[in-house]
Amino acid sequence: MINEHETIDVYIGADVGKSNHHAVALNKAGKKLLDKALPQDETKLKSLIKSLSKHGRLLFVADQPATIGALPVAVAHAAGIQVAYLPGLAMRRIADLHPGEAKSDPRDAYIIADAARTMPHTLRTVEVPEEQVAELSMLCGFDDDHAKQSTATSNRIRGLLTQIHPALERVIGPHLDHVAMAELLAKYPSPAALRRAGEARIGALLRKHAPRAWKGWAHEITAALAAQTVVVSGTEAAGIVLPELARMLAQSRSARATVLKRVEELVTDHPLHLMLDSMPGVGIRTEARILTEVTGKDFATAGHLASYAGLAPVTWRSGTSIRGDHSSRKGNKVLKRALFLSAFASLKCKDQVSRAYYDRKRAEGKKHNQAVIALARRRCNVLFAMLRDGSIYEAPQALAA
Template sequence: MFDTEDVGVFLGLDVGKTAHHGHGLTPAGKKVFDKPLPNSETKLRAVFDKLTAKFGTVLVVVDQPASIGALPLTVARDAGCQVAYLPGLAMRRIADLYPGEAKTDAKDAAVIADAARTMPHTLRSLELTDEITAELTVLAGFDQDLAAEATRTSNRIRGLLTQFHPSLERVLGPRLDHQAVTWLLERYGSPAALRKAGRRRLVELIRPKAPRMAARLIDDIFDALDEQTVVVPGTGTLDVVIPSLARSLTAVHEQRRALETQIKTLLEAHPLSPVLTSMPGVAVRTAAVLLVTVGDGTSFPTAAHLASYAGLAPATKSSGTSIHGEHAPRSGNRQLKRAMFLSAFAALHDHASRTYYDKCRARGKTHTQALLRLARHRISVLFAMLRDGTFYEPRTPETTPA
């Protein structure tokens, strides 16, 4: 639990783009501050210094520690204040306990301050982020944006191909991540353009980019073209739209590759990098996400706390004799949960991970359920590795009863 014994003022900040609303309470609940604060270092520092001089230790609590909340937290630390974070979900649930349905900046700031004063267990500590982790946070976030853009563009291409030539989509759609396919679509976006280019010419054109699959890919394309003889109205627009989308997809893939190099360089300079990447299924991008979301793991007392934070700890639901059992929680850090789920899938080549997964499947669990259980087990392993600073040691885990 967050220690608030020496705090003289609980300053809740409802952060905003141009201004924040601050609400200060003493440990006895007396209001000592309630006004907007410009998002300016000078103004923020003046308030923090004034409250510190009058009341001693000031605990600054925000509901958004990143983006618009970054400056006030940085200034507060520099001014000698303690800082903490009240998760948005907890804040909203606590706000429901207060009278009135209005939602204003002033009310939100008051709720944050009062929650910090009366329910310190709801607060999360905000450790001072080192420069490497701060840069990884930005780059990892940008990489996720690019990944989402790549998915959106790929889906758009597949949607158009499905609309006008389903057989061609079944050949090219699953291979859009391959540079030979995007290169081909940049130049020949429609079925007619592909057929006009000719089988032999296309093979020679893409062979440098796909030596092993060139002939097979082109054969599959022409087999798909032969399956459809009718021309769906609007097919001619593919010569304009598909090449443009393919160029966009290629650009996004190139950006992600360049970004991965930058992330890898930063990651190699972090002392925990060898520990994280020693775990099967954890590569550059996953390791970056783990560093950004978990850090060195000291914020979590036990592996169970970390699993709960990741949304991988099953939630028990029971009511009388009609409702009982454990269910997957909907809460948790989605970024961390996704990273652990995908890394669990990538780790199935590891003997210990595969053994655990197979045992779960043998007990009737679905593929997704087995992967989630494997991810939960790997959270415990990750916690132990970070706690002890040791590399991954493969061993065959024992499954626990459902």
Template sequence: MSHESGIDVYLGLDVGKGDHHATALNRAGKRVFDKPLPNSEPKLRELFDKLQAKHGTVLVVVDQPASIGALPLAVARDTGCQVAYLPGLTMRRIADLYPGEAKTDARDAFIIADAARAMPHTRRTIDLANETVAELAMIAGFDDDLAGESTRIANRLRGLITQIHPSLERVLGPRIQHPAVLKLLDQFGSPARIRKAGRRRLATLIRPKAPRMAEQLVEDIFTALDEQTVVVPGTDAAALIVPSLASSLQSVLDQRKLLATRIEELLEAHPLSQVLISMPGIGIRTAARILIDVGDGSGFATAGHLAAYAGLAPVTRSSGSSIRGEHPSRRGNKQLKRAFYLAAFASLSQPESRAYYDRKRREGKHHIAALIALARRRIDVLFAMLRDGTFYPAAHTGYGLTKAIEAPFRAPDACWWARTTVESTDTSHSMSPAASACACAAWSIRSNVPSAAHRRKRVWRLAHDPYRSGTSRQATPVRNFHTIPFRTVRSSSRGRPSAGCGSNGCTSSHSASDSSWRRITRP
């Protein structure tokens, strides 16, 4: 494969702040260069030109394409070298295949070069990013840092207020990032100072930032202040810290607003921005993250490859007959996975996404699993949009999001015992409930398949028992197993079925070879 690519030298760089370590291998795996390399453009350019003049085409491979690895890649492109990168986790796992346990720059550089030569499928291509995407990546990274900083400051601020006055925190805590609350805490950082300021002064201070809730917020604050009369030790010290934290949090939030404006300007200049934003649930920051990590989608062969890269494709784990099934992936691009997950959550107000989410919930998946399944399905749509350059309404047809999904039958609360679905080998019956609990006609449903042809351990789906009050749970059916051929019989003159058909409305089974009634037990 190396000969087919036309590469003559594989140069592995273990990048560093001041110096890199460079190891160059030819096609046969022989070292042609193995020395430390200063992180400066003249030295990098000199090495790249020398290797190209002496050996031919050079592939420069790094383990970090950004940050300290950005300059070597830029110089390599400028000198005509090909570039690629080997993910750090992949490199560490490949290192276990080589003899020795040492961790040195020279060994890492050799492993990077040899893995790129002998295992070309492990290396990743690096597309030349335009100025817009490069600026987006830098601003989005700084915005992520500010988001984490704002969360840290807000938690610290709420913790201090909880320590000195829990009732006041219950009022201000949920609105801790509101400009009116931050201005209040910046001016009056302790419960005593807030009480001393008075209602009128607080309302005058808050009203420009929160004209609708100013009066109610002031009343809630003074109601909370009246609930505590003792002064907790440390209140005076907190009065010095709270204004500083409030000012810092407001500054961080203002910076995020400026960055959001700049991100929006950069997105408008990109041709794919309108395609991404046309999909429900994708906003400015989510579109920026997708554009940075996915681009136009040409780097992925199929939507499945994109889902695997984002860590949203399920992983199959099986071992003989004891362990099998699919599990969520623990790998992938965490930031991209978070963007797809949040976009799927935001799209639940859209009918197609809500229908798909509800279907997964009825299948027994919990909330997070259903959202991950929705995010995975939306990747199929997004990949088609990027591939064809189409907007969402024209791209989502045919991917299952708009398919009509009918909810399984649910009986009224009064007929909770009648909700039963029986699945056999050849037939599937749904039993309709009676009109009410007071008039339930006797009825019987038999399977069309002879009892001798029934398989053992047939799956039953039964609704949950009701609450003690008698109201229905209206929940996802549970799965039960029965081990004998059966016919389902229920009879009742009124109210719940009689004891002969199983107490409390339980379904009973009867075998042609066994005349006794047996109640189904649930695991």
């Protein structure tokens, strides 16, 4: 973007909104060519671009290139003009350089346009993602939402069981990730209902979903029920809430399974699948997140990729009082989480390189999370080289051989 900055004649800053946007257009000298509100409408956006095209080459800059800003970005791309976005944190810092403290759409749009005109290094290029990646991004976001919902629902169930019957929670709680326990609580949601059902019926229900573990679980549940005879206050209300929570949990997991099936199809059909799949600790969901967050972006070095992911250490220096390197709190949190979990998963794979590096960091005195982050940073180098060269993963010992 910086290299082509001199060829731009008009800078359009757009403060996007759900139903309306506000656009400000500036020429090279900073003169306002446009300052108006625009509806979230394709025809109006095309008309804006057409009216400004007579002034020369355009650059369209938005503060949110996705979600509510997706339509303006798509219209600008379709019109063949350059598109960029100004990150929110950079925009807020730049806003402090402008007089006034008001927070309004016209002011924000002007700040975006002026930043594009005078500080091109603050901009980020926006590329139209390929259809596969765009679909993966939407599906992964849906999957993330359901993962959070499943965790919250599971914790809520465990909390209620702990309140009314701790012994029962110690048996059911650790296995709530299994569909059998959700089905059990949906049908027999209270200790009283489980006692009336008896071990035989409990076992029959569990057997449908857990053919190997059903007998042991049924016996443990019956023993737990016998360990508590008093009825705790709130047990009756819990009997109403628990089946609803169990059904919510089952529904969330069913939705995730459906989405995962489609994600797997998209990932396996992608040209980078064989390359990413060869890396230890990289599964379908991690592959999907690497594709949505990395592909289409240009990284000059492995350090650039690590910095983008928030895995590069940040040096703090202030005289003699503050010294040291710390983990970054910035970066792409979605990618950082995916690479962190991938590094953790690689410790259980046959690849001994990751385990050896992790053990070395632990021996240096680093805590578990610090060692895994260091491993994830090291794996960024490998990932960058694989994407750059188009090669699959090869363990160092295999290369030596």
